[in-house]
Amino acid sequence: MTVIDKLAWLEIQDRKILSTRSKGKDTYYIPGGKREAGETDHQTLIREIEEELTVQLSPDTLEFMQAFQAQAHGHAAGIEVKMQCYKGRYSGTITASSEIEEVIWLTYQDRDKVSPVDKLIFDWLKQQDLID
Ligand SMILES: Nc1nc2c([nH]c(=O)n2[C@H]2C[C@H](O)[C@@H](COP(=O)(O)OP(=O)(O)OP(=O)(O)O)O2)c(=O)[nH]1
Numbered sequence: 001m002t003v004i005d006k007l008a009w010l011e012i013q014d015r016k017i018l019s020t021r022s023k024g025k026d027t028y029y030i031p032g033g034k035r036e037a038g039e040t041d042h043q044t045l046i047r048e049i050e051e052e053l054t055v056q057l058s059p060d061t062l063e064f065m066q067a068f069q070a071q072a073h074g075h076a077a078g079i080e081v082k083m084q085c086y087k088g089r090y091s092g093t094i095t096a097s098s099e100i101e102e103v104i105w106l107t108y109q110d111r112d113k114v115s116p117v118d119k120l121i122f123d124w125l126k127q128q129d130l131i132d
Contacts, residue, residue: 004072007044008032008083010065015132016105017125020052023101027073028114030121045086052100055092062088066124073115081117107132
């Protein structure tokens, strides 16, 4: 089985989770991306979050939360994505970069608008009473 190795940033404010939508897509993704050869979790996360949202994650504040795995959205059946999720503080102002069309704060009511792995994450956040 192929598993795509991704790091994701779980940023919750006012009991909503930060999500993004790429140009031309109709499904929301939690921000993050794929590891490049030799990168640590922290290096991948910091790079991807800066690329997508133009903010800088503070390395000392990054804290692993949980990993989730499911069918990768937009890929053939059997290709899965594993998202290792971290929380952490940031500096700067969250702004959509050129690759992102929309930045949005979602609640559990928006579960049908996110990818399969994000549905697992939404379920977990709801269970932990972290999102509305
Ligand atoms: N970042 C992110 N990726 C997700 C989420 N849910 C989900 O299925 N994915 C999937 C989309 C793809 O099927 C899979 C691998 O991404 P991809 O192969 O399209 O990677 P990419 O070129 O966009 O690379 P990258 O910028 O994310 O590093 O990750 C999510 O919530 N956030």
